[in-house]
Each structure stands twice: as structure tokens, then as C-alpha cells.
Amino acid sequence: xxxxxxxxxxxxxxxxxxxxxxxxxxxxxxxxxxxxxxxxxxxxxxxxxxxxxxxxxxxxxxxxxxxxxxxxxxxxxxxxxxxxxxxxxxxxxxxxxxxxxxxxxxxxxxxxxxxxxxxxxxxxxxxxxxxxxxxxxxxxxxxxxxxxxxxxxxxxxxxxxxxxxxxxxxxxxxxxxxxxxxxxxxxxxxxxxxxxxxxxxxxxxxxxxxxxxxxxxxxxxxxxxxxxxxxxxxxxxxxxxxxxxxxxxxxxxxxxxxxxxxxxxxxxxxxxxxxxxxxxxxxxxxxxxxxxxxxxxxxxxxxxxxxxxxxxxxxxxxxxxxxxxxxxxxxxxxxxxxxxxxxxxxxxxxxxxxxxxxxxxxxxxxxxxxxxxxxxxxxxxxxxxxxxxxxxxxxxxxxxxxxxxxxxxx
Numbered sequence: 381x382x383x384x385x386x387x388x389x390x391x392x393x394x395x396x397x398x399x400x401x402x403x404x405x406x407x408x409x410x411x412x413x414x415x416x417x418x419x420x421x422x423x424x425x426x427x428x429x430x431x432x433x434x435x436x437x438x439x440x441x442x443x444x445x446x447x448x449x450x451x452x453x454x455x456x457x458x459x460x461x462x463x464x465x466x467x468x469x470x471x472x473x474x475x476x477x478x479x480x481x482x483x484x485x486x487x488x489x490x491x492x493x494x495x496x497x498x499x500x501x502x503x504x505x506x507x508x509x510x511x512x513x514x515x516x517x518x519x520x521x522x523x524x525x526x527x528x529x530x531x532x533x534x535x536x537x538x539x540x541x542x543x544x545x546x547x548x549x550x551x552x553x554x555x556x557x558x559x560x561x562x563x564x565x566x567x568x569x570x571x572x573x574x575x576x577x578x579x580x581x582x583x584x585x586x587x588x589x590x591x592x593x594x595x596x597x598x599x600x601x602x603x604x605x606x607x608x609x610x611x612x613x614x615x616x617x618x619x620x621x622x623x624x625x626x627x628x629x630x631x632x633x634x635x636x637x638x639x640x641x642x643x644x645x646x647x648x649x650x651x652x653x654x655x656x657x658x659x660x661x662x663x664x665x666x667x668x669x670x671x672x673x674x675x676x677x678x679x680x681x682x683x684x685x686x687x688x689x690x691x692x693x694x695x696x697x698x699x700x701x702x703x704x705x706x707x708x709x710x711x712x713x714x715x716x717x718x719x720x721x722x723x724x725x726x727x728x729x730x731x732x733x734x735x736x737x738x739x740x741x742x743x744x745x746x747x748x749x750x751x752x753x754x755x756x757x758x759x760x761x762x763x764x765x766x767x768x769x770x771x772x773x774x775x776x777x778x779x780x781x782x783x784x785x786x787x788x789x790x
Contacts, residue, residue: 395471397743398425399455401489402478404434407503407533409441410732411478416442416449418771419740426453428468459485465492474499476532476739481578482509490517490528497524499742503735505535506578507628508586511593514753522752529759532738533731536632537756538706538773539651541765542721543633544757545775547643551713555646558711560633561618561654562625564704564726600638603645607634610650617709622652636757644712654707699725707778718778730773737767 402408419425429435435454442449457464469492479485482504493500494517510530521528543558550556607630615622630651637643702725710717723730745763769775
């Protein structure tokens with residue numbers, strides 16, 4: 381059954397296919413520009429936000445890209461106004477939101493979507509937020525048919541769909557081990573910086589919420605899924621240092637593996653940054669440790685947040701030079717494979733593309749019958765991968781061979 385047919389039959393009065401919240405922010409405006417260029421002509425989409433003037437100015441920019449945007453609907457709604465949120469959410473099939481930090485501003489929109497049976501896609505890479513939304517809204521979303529899909533940007537689509545792509549090219553029904561190695565040359569915006577500072581300052585809360593989720597969430601029956609935090613090491617196969625990345629990405633991969641039996645009876649994923657030079661690796665670790673320490677104190681955290689404010693971000697010239705690649709080394713059933721997902725500026729241009737295509741995928745594509753809090757691989761899988769390939773991202777096999785000696789993928 382096509383999900384959109386089901387949705388239209390249950391909610392025939394809904395006016396919009398996609399509504400974009402936070403469109404006047406840095407990432408939101410890039411997402412709006414992508415939709416202006418690439419949304420199908422029959423897609424009924426709208427912009428939503430708290431400032432009518434900013435929305436009008438953005439619509440003028442979009443009209444210069446696509447004259448059809450002159451009539452783009454503008455919806456006034458603030459995430460603190462529950463009644464306005466309910467009205468907007470009840471009138472659309474998919475909500476895409478860029479309003480973060482999500483732990484501070486994201487829940488009212490998720491709650492409204494769960495109650496209304498409206499799909500929601502966001503850019504959250506905040507582990508605490510995802511766990512809290514699962515605990516509070518997964519059950520209701522399952523009842524109403526809403527799909528709550530977090531991490532629809534660089535966190536965590538290249539990793540989640542990259543592992544999904546790799547698993548599909550390994551034997552079925554056998555234990556699978558996959559390691560992901562991230563390389564990137566990019567910068568970040570004020571919104572991303574604010575989310576990182578917030579996450580660094582909430583480690584105890586994050587740990588408590590994760591523990592509560594582990595108690596509440598069913599585990600796969602007769603299968604094992606692991607995403608351990610690995611130790612730093614030198615990889616001869618990469619010719620680089622592999623540093624553990626304690627991001628939300630391995631958690632998302634593990635949830636996809638738990639939801640999808642194709643990942644095998646015993647699945648393990650490890651997540652690394654690949655850094656060629658030891659001094660750079662040491663400097664990166666020291667910088668992250670310093671930022672983490674400064675984020676613990678309100679005074680220094682506020683000082684840091686003033687250095688780069690939400691809404692600030694890299695310009696077009698810098699983004700044009702940015703790139704990312706993620707290589708996946710997988711093995712199982714006597715076979716080995718190396719795959720790669722790559723693209724341009726990961727944090728903004730490609731993230732805007734990923735969020736927009738996720739929203740269009742939820743609105744228009746033939747997808748598995750899922751509901752509740754679901755990952756991009758479980759909710760959209762191959763359909764979203766194909767969309768991203770058509771949009772210019774690369775998913776491809778680098779090497780594939782029969783395994784001739786034991787290895788842990790180092």
C-alpha cells in the first residue's frame with residue numbers, strides 16, 4: 381500500500397504535503413532553497429515560522445529561484461504556541477523542522493505530530509532528545525501512524541543509509557561486522573555549535589535518559605546488535621589514525637539493525653573519524669576535550685555561545701570547497717566489502733538536501749509500513765538512497781572480495 385494513499389484516505393482534508401519549520405534560520409533557508417529548486421510541481425508545500433516579515437523576505441528570495449514560489453503559503457506559528465502548532469500540524473502530511481537545539485525547542489512539534497498522525501523529520505543529532513521523544517511520544521505516534529524520523533541530515537543519513545547499503549551487499553543470515561570511517565573538510569554554523577554546547581553540558585541527563593530508554597525499548601528477539609565505543613588505533617588499511625566518534629550516529633545504526641532482520645543474527649558497528657596525521661589527531665582530541673570542559677560551566681558556556689550565534693554559518697564560497705566521505709569496511713559469511721558514501725558540504729548544502737529529500741520521500745514514495753520513532757533506514761531505506769543518488773550524492777562499492785584470512789576489519 382502506498383503510504384500517501386493511506387494518509388490521504390484517513391486525512392483527506394490536509395492542505396499541504398510538506399511544511400518546513402525554521403525556514404528563516406541558516407539551515408532552514410538552505411532547505412527552503414533546495415525545495416524551491418527540486419520539489420515536484422504538484423508538491424503542496426509551505427513555510428512556517430514565528431516572524432511573518434522574515435518569512436516574506438525568504439519567499440522573495442525563493443521567488444527569484446523559482447517564480448512559482450510567489451504564491452508559497454506562509455504559516456505563522458511559534459514552537460511555544462501549542463494551539464498554533466496543532467493547527468499547522470493537523471493540516472499537513474509531513475513536517476520538516478530545523479529548529480534547535482532540539483532538547484530546548486523540539487518537543488512541542490514532535491508531540492503535535494505524534495498526536496495528529498503527521499510525519500516529522502528533523503536534523504537533531506542530540507542523543508538525549510531522541511531518547512526522550514521515544515519515551516514520551518513513540519507509543520502515541522505508533523497509534524496514530526505518525527513516523528517520527530530524527531537525524532535526517534549529516535547526522536545520521538550517510539552513516540545509517542551507508543551501513544544499510546553495505547549490509548545489502550553482504551550475505552544474509554550470518555554475523556556481520558562493519559566499521560565506518562568519516563573524513564570531512566567543512567565548517568559549522570552557530571546552530572550546530574549551540575546544539576553541541578548544549579549536549580556537552582547535559583551528560584548526566586543524557587545518560588539517565590538513555591538508561592530509561594534501554595529499560596523501556598524492546599530488544600530484537602533471537603538476535604544481537606552492538607555499537608561499542610572503540611579504542612583509538614592506527615589502521616594500516618586506511619593509512620590513517622582511527623579515532624572513536626562518540627556521536628549519535630552509531631546509536632542510529634544500531635536501532636536500524638535492531639529493526640531490520642536483514643542485518644543478521646549478530647551485528648556489530650564501530651564508528652571512527654579517519655585522521656591521517658598523528659598531530660592533527662592529538663590536536664582534535666585536545667580541542668574536543670577543552671570544549672567539553674568549558675561547556676560544563678554556565679559562565680564559559682555563555683561566553684562560547686556568544687562567539688558563534690545561531691543563524692551564523694559558512695558562506696557559499698566556503699561551502700563550495702567542503703566535502704565529506706564515509707567508508708564502510710564490512711565482513712560476514714566469508715566475504716569482505718568496502719563501500720563509500722560521499723558528497724559536498726556535509727553540514728549545510730548536503731544536510732539541506734538530505735532533509736528536503738527525506739520529507740519528499742515520506743510524502744510521496746512507496747515505503748515500508750512503519751510508525752512511531754523510526755530511523756531513516758527503517759522508514760525509507762532504498763527509496764531515500766535512490767533519491768540522494770539522483771540528487772548528486774554518491775553511494776558505491778569500492779572493493780569486494782572473498783575473505784581469505786581472519787580479520788576484525790582493522
